[in-house]
Amino acid sequence: MIELYRLMRNKRLFMLMIGFILFIAVIGFSLSDRKGLTWPEKFIGDTAATVQQWFYTPAGYIAGFFHDIGNLRTIYKENEQLRLTVAAYSRDKINYNFTQKENERYKKELEFTEAQKKLYDYNYLIAQVVAISNDPYNRTMRINLGLRDGIKENMAVTTVDGLVGIVSKVGEVSATVMPITELNDESPDTNPIAATVMGRENESFGIISSYNQETNRLMMTRIDEKDKMAVGDTVLTSGLGNVYPRGIIIGTVESRAVGDFGLTHTASVKLAADFDHLTEVFVVEVPAQ
Template identity: 50%
Template sequence: MLKLFKLLGNKRLFVILIALVMFIALMGFTLGPRANLSWPEKFLRDTVGFVQNIFYKPAGYVAGLFKDIGNMRDIYKENEQLKIALAQYTREKANYNFMEEQNKDLQEALHFTEAQKEKYNYSYHIAQVISVNSDPVNRSLVIDLGARDGVKVGQSVISVKGMVGVVSHVSNFTSTVKLITSMDAKDPNSNGIAVTAMNNHQTFGIVESYDEATQMLIMTQIKQGDPIKKGDTIVSLGDTDKYPRGLIIGTVESVQESQFGKTWTAMIKPAAEFQDWKQLFVVFTPEEQK
């Protein structure tokens, strides 16, 4: 007992002992079957909940902010990838359209040249247009074939649809083509084209001028009683080296009596389209191929 009193004499140990007894009693009280919480428990829970709420909401906001930033970064990367994919698709689509159009043009050119070879023993060299001179006094264009390709002055140049012009100048790598829309009967250097009708070889005339106002070629020296009529396809007769036989010139739009009343004159709509140039063909006759 004396030892116990000595121990109790220590105030600090006494306080700890009392607190331990109260804690055990409180545990026993709370563990018992009860419907309601005691006020210390309520106070403790409310305090803990309040403190958790203070720290949880800001932490949730911060966590959500970082999550949103991460999502924005992912969306930005996806957007960049989509932009790159779209740009690549646009380039590939443009390349596809270009190759498709080029393939179509080459197929038409192949079909055209094969059909012409079956009709006449000519060869056709495909040429690309480099430049166009739209000056009314000197309508011409430049192609990418020249002397190294066997091109000579006087050779005919055509499109898939019809006659375009004649080679007037040749350099090593390029050639100048004088268009038939620059033909003028008053020009001593302008040679007329002897022509006939594709389905009626009794027709004969000379195409030697171009009317700027009507955008028609003028066919003259047609004899009275000639069976020529509107809608006839006019082709070169081939009586000169400059214009081989069978080159399509155009279509008859009208026929009328000439100024002096002894012959007829026909207005010919050119078959070739003198705009949006693509491929042209330089015509090589058998003599020029040797």
């Protein structure tokens, strides 16, 4: 009985091996002689493709996610670099504009002083405005030059554009400037300005001794009725009176009218200097005669 069982088991194993070999042979034969696939092969191929898709698609999403994170880091770094570049550009642009304006201002001031030196042989001392008083009864300004710099009382103070005022008090390292906007013909401290017109220095004459706070204009009086002074003329210091040196621009004639008694005329003069942005001024030093 045991021998029969062993024989049958060996026979089954033998038959299984023969069947497997035949199966392999049939598959090989079918693949070598045909171009199409049988339906079991198609089923197996489609099933495998579907299963692969289930695994491949999420894996692709995950790989893309990590790739996008890497890209975000790169973009963030690039944006940070761009921000730094833009900030540096803005800073450099501001510095450039400031330097350019400074150079233009210095060039203008240098041309002004050189031209004035050739005309009148004056020396110009550059001073910084360090303080401005808003006291309605004492509107003055302080500059950073004093006695040790050669500053004296009654020296004229001007800008490139026009006359600013006159030195009223002098300290060792600073001085006080009384602006021409404080001219008042009723004040005993007022130094009237003897004025003339550019191009007709020997033909026109007037006295500026007051400033109208309401109209922000200087008032020129004692203009001869036959004087050819006209609206638009440039008003200069004439140099008479030995206070204000000649040839400094004061302003522009804006209007002209008959005086109170009809014997002389008056004129309204618009200031040439900008008193709202005074940072640097020139103190005019006249050479000793």
